[in-house]
Amino acid sequence: MHKSISTTALAVALLALPAVALADSASVTQTGAFVSITGGTSHFDIDRDPAATRSKDDGDTTGFTVLGGYRWVVARPFLFGVEGGYVNLGNPGWRGQYVGPSVQYDVRQKTKVDGLLIGVNGKWDLPYDLTVTARVGVAHLRARNDITEVGGFLVSPPSTLTMHDQTHTNRVYAGVGFGYDFDENLGLTLSYDRYSFKAESALDPGRTANVGLLGLTLEYRFW
Numbered sequence: 001m002h003k004s005i006s007t008t009a010l011a012v013a014l015l016a017l018p019a020v021a022l023a024d025s026a027s028v029t030q031t032g033a034f035v036s037i038t039g040g041t042s043h044f045d046i047d048r049d050p051a052a053t054r055s056k057d058d059g060d061t062t063g064f065t066v067l068g069g070y071r072w073v074v075a076r077p078f079l080f081g082v083e084g085g086y087v088n089l090g091n092p093g094w095r096g097q098y099v100g101p102s103v104q105y106d107v108r109q110k111t112k113v114d115g116l117l118i119g120v121n122g123k124w125d126l127p128y129d130l131t132v133t134a135r136v137g138v139a140h141l142r143a144r145n146d147i148t149e150v151g152g153f154l155v156s157p158p159s160t161l162t163m164h165d166q167t168h169t170n171r172v173y174a175g176v177g178f179g180y181d182f183d184e185n186l187g188l189t190l191s192y193d194r195y196s197f198k199a200e201s202a203l204d205p206g207r208t209a210n211v212g213l214l215g216l217t218l219e220y221r222f223w
Contacts (some may be wrong), residue, residue: 119136136175137173
């Protein structure tokens, strides 16, 4: 009987340890508004035109996100929030060559992608001021393409043609993060967010592109 009581008491104590550590933490998140900025590396995965030869895809560039929102304590240590803001995924480049019996074209393309975000997020306060975050929402992305084509018939001087177009896409975005809170107001998180958009231009008709933004998120909370 005494052994059973001791075992039960030990189990309750072990289960209570995370809650005690969380209560002693100086960085437990409170209900309130927040702003955050993320900066890092964007990796673009675009299925470019397979007809091109000697192609080179510069798919890594820099991107950033600016968000604002509000978070509520749902059941300690979990919080739920809403968010909205702006994302700039960068400006990747691509170049290729088109060769025929009597013609040759060298093509360069720059794709700039940015847009507006609206979504929801969750935050889990772990012991020792560590945190786990997740987000999901809808991104309204704009892809602007600048294309330069140099070439023509091999027996004549090359000519230069420039083209500009843009597309708008509404797609789901999602992300996760693991971070550390310095206090109730300030936290730093290693985050990864995933986006997609329709890469539709003269060289990319109707293809889907995926973008991963890996970076650091600095968040300030008001309460």
